[in-house]
Amino acid sequence: MRAARLLSLVLLLQNRGRLTAGELAEELGVSVRTVYRDIDALSGAGIPVYGDAGHGGGYQLLGGYRTRLTGLHAEEAESLFLAGLPGAAADLGLGEVLAAAQLKLTAALPPPLRDRAGRIRERFHLDALGWYREQDSPSALAALADAVWNQRRIHVRYRRWAEPQEVERALDPYGLVLKAGVWYLVAAVDGAVRTYRVSSILRLDVGEDGFERPDGFDLAAHWQDYLTTYDARRLRLQASVRIAPALLSALPDRLDAALVRAVEASAGPPDAEGWVTATVPLESVDLAVPTLLSLGADIEVLAPEELRRGIAEAAGAVFDRYRSSDGSGRAEAGVLSSSPADRVASSATAARAPKP
Structure with missing residues (x-):
């Protein structure tokens, strides 16, 4: 194990040049004290590694030294x-x-x-694409990758959700990320790093002007930070819900991971019927209504009232669409004597009532 670590240390210095003891410790997953001992061992074995003290110091290999111990073992x-x-x-x-x-x-x-x-x-075969999805292969991807590699500023026309939906941007492309079959561009606009879906780029022009990539910018670390804060930015509506036992076990197949984690973290003890009450974060009322309706009668929204009303109105509209068997729109006597919201609330109450 130590021999492999010593070789990794030499290869890190060979590939990256000067590195501090802290940076080496982080890369190797050991303590700084262990790095000091490894440096002493390498020096004792004749490897020309030396260190500079003080601010901006670190370790490096002397005179362009390169090891030939770069063979691969089986794993x-x-x-x-x-x-x-x-x-x-x-x-x-x-x-x-x-x-x-x-x-x-x-x-x-x-x-x-x-x-x-x-x-x-x-x-073994790796298929990173999610179920029921096709590979996202935007036509501009190859040209965009070339601009990323050669650090060329780009000008794009981009389609987004907010108004105005189509905007023009001058971007410094830092990198490309493939997430669940979808390509994303990480780029700087006016000094701020943003993320763009490549398939939403309507027009791409690669300029002749270059740009300076920030020292130390780590694409993988940036993407991880983006994912960490994504759900917090996206899920801003807090809803209190009751969930039936049958649905609780099926939630991982019905909702995205962030909502499932929220249910697991906030669910209280089951009530007399086995239902649990939990708090789930949602994007907005408009987007939450179809999501929660898709779960059927095994979930009940307790709050906020705006979301309850939206689900009741949507469910009432569906009921009205299918209320007659002949498709003529005629209702059974007395069925439509109340509003859609009242009918849904009444049906829900009846469904939970104890059986005689």
Whole structure:
């Protein structure tokens, strides 16, 4: 284990240049004290690593030293053949490049590792796309990837939800992210980093002007921060609901993960009928109504009143649509003597009433 860590430390310095003890500790998942001991061990073994003290100091390899201990062991070689996403590479215009790289890597492996890599491809396949979805392959993606790679400023016409729906933007493209089959662009506009869905770009013009990518910008870390705050920005309506036992066990298949986590965190003890009361965050009344209606009679909204009223009105409209068997719109006597909201509330009360 220590030998592998020492090699990783040398390769980090070889690939990145100067790094502080803290940065090395974070990368290697060890303490700073362990890094100090490893540096001493490397120096004692003749590896020309030296450190500078003070602000801006750190460790680096002397005189462009490079190790040749870069061979892959069996698990590393196998993992490389699990890491590729051919569809994504093809979208970026790198399909042939990826295939060629895999061929070269396979040819460079010794026969035992080559056979093991082949077995990996035969037995494991990665399909990152969600169910019932097709791969998002925007026509502008390859040109956009080229602009990201060459740090070229772009001008886009973009379709969004807010008014005005179509806007023009000058962007500094920092990176592309593939999330559940959908491509997103992370770019700076007027100094602020924003996220754009690539398929919503209506027009793309790649300029000749370059831009300076911020030192230390970490695309993966930025994306993780974006995901962490996404639900907080999106789910601003708090609703109190009662959930039937049958629906409670099926929630992971019916709602997105953020809502399921909210139910699990806030659900109280079951009542006499086995129903639980929980608080769920929702985007808005307009978007929450169809979501909650899709769950049928196994969920009841207790608050806010605006959401209860919206569900009652929508359910009443559905009832009115199907109220007669012949499609003529005639209702049974007395059925429509009250408002849709009153009818839904009455039906819900009757359904919960004890049986004789």
